[in-house]
Structure formats: C-alpha cells, structure tokens
Amino acid sequence: MSGFRHVVMFMWAEGTTTGQQEEVAARLGELPGVIPEIRGYSLGADAGVNSSSYDFAVVADFADREGYLAYRDHPAHRAVIDHFITPIVASRAAIQYET
C-alpha cells in the first residue's frame, strides 16, 4: 500500500531528564488517537548500539502528503512540540518520503 512517511530524530540537550524524555514519548503516543490522518506511528528511544546515534525517533505513516501536513500542523501535535520537545532539543533531523 503506497503512502507518505515522515521520519524525525532528536538529540536531547545535556541535562534532559529521563522523565522529560518519557513525557515526550507519552504525549506523542496519544496523537494517533487524536489525529485520524495517522495511519501508522512508531517511536522509540535509542537502544545504545552505536555511540553516534540520535536519542529518540518517530516514524509516522500517512495515506498521502496532505495527511502528513494535517499531522504536522495539528494543534495537538504543535502543543507537544512547543511544550515538551522544543525545550529539550539539541539537534533535529527529519525527512519525508513517498512509500
């Protein structure tokens, strides 16, 4: 089934607590119940295999580009970004591609 995928990774700033990281995962994990355009949603913290890794990733699937844009700009998503992610981000890497 073809679709549109959004992938993002974050490195957290020094001093970020485990609680803050878990809060991000918990808040993002609520979004599939709120944003119907989300077709698939996978997130996780780095498993620690390679030393140069980012700290946290989200892989989100949508039917099409419009579905992704609905997610990107959804108020519930923006609220998680503004209140829980932005305050602790040191670095961010993202891409969107057709699947």
Added chain:
Amino acid sequence: MSGFRHVVMFMWAEGTTTGQQEEVAARLGELPGVIPEIRGYSLGADAGVNSSSYDFAVVADFADREGYLAYRDHPAHRAVIDHFITPIVASRAAIQYET
C-alpha cells in the same frame, strides 16, 4: 510483532548527481535479497515538503538487535556504504530502537 528498527538519514554533498543518488537507492534495494535478517526495508528520497529536510532515508526492520548487527556488518552492506554512500555524504543521522 516486536522487533528492532534501524533508521538512518543522509544529506548529500553539494555537487552530488541524481545518478549517484539513484545508484545508492538501487544498491541498497538489493540488500533484502542478500541479507536474510532484513524483515522490512523502506527507503526514499526527500519529498521536498520542508526546506530543512535530509535528502535520503532508510528504515530497516529486524527481529532483534542481532539481526540489525548482521545487517550493519554484512559485507554486501559495507560495500554499498564504502563505494556509493561514503563518497557523497555530507551529513548522517541514525538511531536504532526496539519496536
């Protein structure tokens, strides 16, 4: 089904040709036929929605950490990295997480 996911993104160096980028995708696309530990393999070039995006991503799924390590260190994978990816990489972001 639980598993282990590897996600990587690249920014290509200035001057990288479309042909070089397509070669990377084609060579990586052969790996699922060569490395039996690969359970799922998705790759794609940036769709151009957001200006700050990386250029190319791979999302690879394995049964477990050992499956990922078999892929990471497989000679066929290392050959693609050495001959086609490394020469054109400007920036790389990666993470592995349990799914």
